[in-house]
Amino acid sequence: MNQFSYMRVTSKESAIAALAKDKAAMFLAGGTNLVDLMKSGVTSPERLVDINNVPLATIEETKTGLRIGALAKNTAVAENALVIKHFPLLSQALKAGASPQLRNMATVGGNMMQRTRCHYFYDSALPCNKRSPGSGCGAIGGFTRMHAIFGASDKCIAVHPSDMCVALTALDAVITVTGPKGERKIPFGDFHRLPGDTPEQDNNLQRGELIIAVDIPFNQLAAHTHYLKVRDRASYAFALVSVGAAMQIRGGNIADVRLAMGGVAHKPWRLKEAEAWLKEKSATEENFRKAASMAMANAKSQGGNAFKLTLAPNTIVEALKTAAAQA
Amino acid sequence: MGTDKKSEPINRVDGRAKVTGKAKYFAEFEVPGVTYCVMVTSTIARGTITTINTKTAERAPGVLAVFTHLNMPAIPGWAEQGSNSKLPSGGERYRMLGSNKILFNGQPIALVIADTLERAQHAASLVTASYNKSEHHTDLLKNKEKAAMPPRMGDYTRGSDTNAHNTAPVVMKADYTIPIEVHNPMELAGILAFWEGDDKLTVYAKTQGVKSTQRTLAGAFKIDEKNIQVYSEFVGGGFGMGLRTWPQEVAVAAAARALKKPVKLVLTRDQMFTLVGHRPYTIQHISMGATQDGQLLGIYHEATGETASYDDFTEGTVGMTRFMYACPNVTTKYRIVPLDRGVPIWMRGPGEATGAFALESAIDEMAYKVNMDPLQFRLKNFAETDPEKNKPFSSNNLKEAYELGSEKIGWAKRNPAPASMKEGDWLVGYGMSTGVFGAHRGESTCRAQLNADGTLLLQSATSDIGPGTSTAMVQIAHEVTGLSIGKIHFELGNAAFPPSGSQGGSSTVSSVGSAVFDVCTALKGMLTEAGLTFDNGTVKSAQGKSDSLQDVLSKQNKTFFEVTRSSKGGAELEKYSLYSFSIHFAEVRVHPATGVVRVKRVVTVADSGRIVSPKTAASQMIGGVTGGIGMALTEEGIIDHRFGRFVNNNLADYHVPVSADVPHIETIFIDKPDPITNPMGSKGMGEIALIGFSAAVANAVYHATGKRIRELPITPDKILSA
Structure with a gap:
């Protein structure tokens, strides 16, 4: 770990000002990922701007939905009555992530900003285009069991590790960020990026911008919701594949549906084609299976993750079946 | 001691120090x-x-x-x-x-x-x-041609028909792999x-x-x-x-x-x-021959494990195969491959845990081949005496253990046909296996100091890596002297204390416990000579005497009585084959769509002689089974051989089981004294808690799904692609 200075700020304005002044500064929220990255030498900020005292942790109902402050802890969101009532998928996804201790520290904004868990990214003795652009992708041709089947490039095959983000993608959340040029809104699906030729860029947040909130619009999907995470142990493991599924079912037909996957791409992977196809179809396993195979159209194995080509559609079907079966 | 009298369950004597942070590491x-x-x-x-x-x-x-x-x-x-x-x-x-x-x-x-x-x-x-x-060469699979017979680990052959495993009416051949496991x-x-x-x-x-x-x-x-x-x-x-x-x-x-x-x-x-060893990546081949009605005729077991280029690491991977079953023809071979890797070291159930995965999976496969219940198959081929050493077992209560365990898990009630049992979307499977480890006893020394206040201090240069050494020793001293538990204090972990061996090979209670037994017996003799006796939890004047412990000590100008005894097994041990045994039963759920395996219920029976400390013994078994769940389902050290470097060297990516992976584990002890091993009648149990467990899970997965997974750990991808 490099030597760094540390400061606390108590307002959005002072946070943004602190980062504007210092190019080597970074925001520190829960620190559950950033501190690891610093310890392994992947990230070496010269100044940490601790934003935990900025009042951005409220969860409130608005006219159109729920607004969740960027500094709300993962546990607080997962246990929040409004979240559980309106967006059980988000609560389930959060609880599927990490461990209770980590969720108590981790924030919503930090969760969005967490970086891939690809081992080659963390081990500075190995090549990684994300950590060290141009050094090559160590994972390609190596240990690829955890890696992407969608949207990978020849520069990077890493996946985004978040469960929460899978739910927020499915729920059409909108992120509000603020920065030196003022506030702007980013639809959740446009926040994270595919690796392309610039895998070092995880997302479209501009340097110096601060995430302040996430808005989730109300929907009619709470009754039939399931987050299914398949992993190597029952808790505290990253997803091999996860699926967030939510449906509105009327008279056995799917009036509305949202589907997103985790553990399969550099960003939370929304299955819009499958959603569109399922709309107004009956909620049967056969239809779920068709939708799942549609979702897999562009999937590509890296070798070690070939099993995901089977696991992913199966998990989509299981998640939809479980969601549909809910009373 | 050494009788059928059961030990009373006491709490860990240092439990409070451990949970309050007073215990210093x-x-x-x-x-x-x-x-x-x-x-x-x-x-x-x-x-x-x-x-x-x-x-x-x-x-x-x-x-x-x-x-x-x-x-x-x-x-x-x-x-x-x-x-x-x-x-x-x-x-x-x-x-x-x-x-x-x-x-x-x-x-x-x-x-x-x-x-x-x-x-x-x-x-x-x-x-x-x-x-x-x-x-560099770090991949055992790509360097098999370098496999060599290690020094002092020669091939073993028994029987006149060394090809019986190939020519018997029913033949079963399979390869088994275990990955690197890290402690x-x-x-x-x-x-x-x-x-x-x-x-x-x-x-x-x-x-x-x-x-x-x-x-x-x-x-x-x-x-x-x-x-x-x-x-x-x-x-x-x-x-x-x-x-x-x-x-x-x-x-x-x-x-x-x-x-x-x-x-x-x-x-x-x-x-x-990389720097403190690991359980070596090992590939094994087993070939087994039997009659149509399930009598074993031949077993061939070859294991190839890794070592470092700079050290010949060996372990007893094929030892169990030599004596576990009454099979007339057995050949075992053990080879090591030097690799450009940090050296392995023994890991809980060293060698045997690796070998038992292969042998006990193969036994299950053969049982299905001859259409027998795997439990009946084991009983049919039960070795009444040790066929390798041609000696009687000092004690072997496996048959009782099979019975108790199978009864508890409901073995007979299951439908034995593979992929026949379901609960909702989940397939249900039952599996069993046997574990075994030498009931070792080494030389050990203990010092006893009986203070004027009637407290007893015992010291030995042994260790406690978690099993509760002090608790067991206090219990032994309590049972020999009758002194109340609270008055006995056992000290360890100091090289200046009287010498004992390392804590390894499940030998501490047998070795150090014997020294405690002997020193306490000697102390009793000293007290008798001094006109004193242990009575009702304290030291009192002997019958017809009036001087108290303090009186006697002050008359002798002493502040305490002191005695040291060294203890080791006698020639008697040579006449017997000395082993601890375990039987594991596992009930699993397998989700066929996602390949997820969950261990739902475990019954583990230990035949490890008389149980000295029931509570810590049960903890040992639970811990061993937890390690077994890790071996079976989650643990794997992964190396990218292009770089010769680990790619999951942290606790997020190397998956030891978490609480949610571990169901209630029922532990049953035969709790019968072994008449030979040591004065307590105990046998070791740290290793047998884990040895064989991974095979019980693999066998249960087979019963649940009809899929035979021969490479650990059994992760969802292996179920899906089997």
């Missing part, structure tokens, strides 16, 4: 002026260091020294054998910082010592090295060392044997053992990795001598994967 000892060591490790798997730049690190704040192969103080015991002297197998010895040679990825290339840990860490990040890389105790390895002058060394260490650490250091520094003090009272898990005093620990002691300062080293988690 090696890294927690505060020594004035302590300095901190951080290791820089190699990023290649084989080659030489061409340049190493330490200048920036040396100038960093707080740095006291940076040691590399260019300036490392000589370690006389190492120098004697030289850096380049050859091993019997032809490899070079590994002498840490002894030369510019790199023998494995993650090998320490520099020790950075500073006044604070953070400064040492920072300075370590400033050391740079360049290498001349050589081709990963919660407590990280390391040492805190300081010197008085040049020849008196004190260390706080994470070790499973204070005497063994003392001997290693004495040999390395060519000083008298008496001048080396080793403390290790509490150890936060070892599972075998603490059975050696590792080169980096010796090197830190050398650095402390050169700097004339206390130096502390605590490994990082990733260093735990």
